[in-house]
Amino acid sequence: MIEIKNIYKSFENKDVLKNISKVFNQGETNLIIGRSGSGKTVLLKSIVGLHEVDKGQILYDNRDFTSMGQKLRKKLRQEMGMVFQGGALFDSLTVEENVRFPLDMFSELTSLEKQKQVDFCLDRVNITDANKLYPSEISGGMQKRVAIARSIVLNPKYLFCDEPNSGLDPETSMVIDELIHSITVDLKITTIINTHDMNSVMEIGDNILFISDGEMCWEGNRKEILYSENQKLQEFVFANKQYQRIRDDKINQ
Ligand SMILES: Nc1ncnc2c1ncn2[C@@H]1O[C@H](COP(=O)(O)OP(=O)(O)OP(=O)(O)O)[C@@H](O)[C@H]1O
Numbered sequence: 001m002i003e004i005k006n007i008y009k010s011f012e013n014k015d016v017l018k019n020i021s022k023v024f025n026q027g028e029t030n031l032i033i034g035r036s037g038s039g040k041t042v043l044l045k046s047i048v049g050l051h052e053v054d055k056g057q058i059l060y061d062n063r064d065f066t067s068m069g070q071k072l073r074k075k076l077r078q079e080m081g082m083v084f085q086g087g088a089l090f091d092s093l094t095v096e097e098n099v100r101f102p103l104d105m106f107s108e109l110t111s112l113e114k115q116k117q118v119d120f121c122l123d124r125v126n127i128t129d130a131n132k133l134y135p136s137e138i139s140g141g142m143q144k145r146v147a148i149a150r151s152i153v154l155n156p157k158y159l160f161c162d163e164p165n166s167g168l169d170p171e172t173s174m175v176i177d178e179l180i181h182s183i184t185v186d187l188k189i190t191t192i193i194n195t196h197d198m199n200s201v202m203e204i205g206d207n208i209l210f211i212s213d214g215e216m217c218w219e220g221n222r223k224e225i226l227y228s229e230n231q232k233l234q235e236f237v238f239a240n241k242q243y244q245r246i247r248d249d250k251i252n253q
Pocket residue numbers: 011014016034035036037038039040041042043196
């Protein structure tokens with residue numbers, strides 16, 4: 001479980017995050033949603049410590065990340081997996097070398113144990129027969145799956161994904177969403193995903209935080225989102241007419 005309490009963050013004179021509080025649950029896909037520029041990436045980067053917050057607290061299973069020294073933070077970072085935009089695979093490494101990379105950096109496992117863990121993670125994301133290929137030789141969807149395999153290779157307690165579906169077609173996006181969701185449930189991870197993809201919201205939104213202009217505007221789950229009376233949320237959700245129709249159909253049933 002990750003808890004953020006009264007988070008503030010500004011750059012120069014621009015207040016980007018204003019008093020955000022939220023509990024992100026273990027074993028659930030927690031989504032941060034909002035329009036482009038609303039502060040989602042800054043919030044995610046603040047939670048993982050890539051930005052220092054100006055005020056507020058970030059607690060990882062009650063461990064206060066905000067007041068932690070660098071040594072403890074470094075240790076805690078090893079419990080985090082990250083899938084950032086673009087996948088960020090190393091072009092010069094093969095698929096299996098990419099997945100093994102965090103193990104080479106941070107684990108004391110033998111080479112046989114590493115190979116077993118790499119094979120387990122690639123199998124978990126349904127990648128077979130591509131171990132020796134380079135990222136340029138596989139599709140965008142496969143690259144995403146390799147990035148996910150790499151993000152779970154150290155058995156993280158926490159998983160962060162920034163727009164995991166960017167650049168993917170709707171069908172592949174759904175595969176990636178389902179994959180992240182099932183990994184989250186099976187491995188009991190606390191997963192936080194940034195997205196502005198309403199399809200993802202409706203498929204895997206267990207616990208949703210909607211931010212608007214850096215402020216916390218609404219929280220709930222995918223069942224509640226279509227029926228919320230919150231006006232800013234409605235403008236965001238029903239920008240896609242398909243969801244207006246789904247709601248109207250359900251109301252008229
Ligand atoms: N390092 C920075 N320095 C100054 N301003 C920044 C910095 N990073 C982000 N911002 C500003 O913070 C605001 C929120 O940006 P952020 O990237 O978090 O939005 P977002 O909701 O993730 O958008 P998108 O969905 O387009 O990725 C924007 O106005 C952006 O210009």
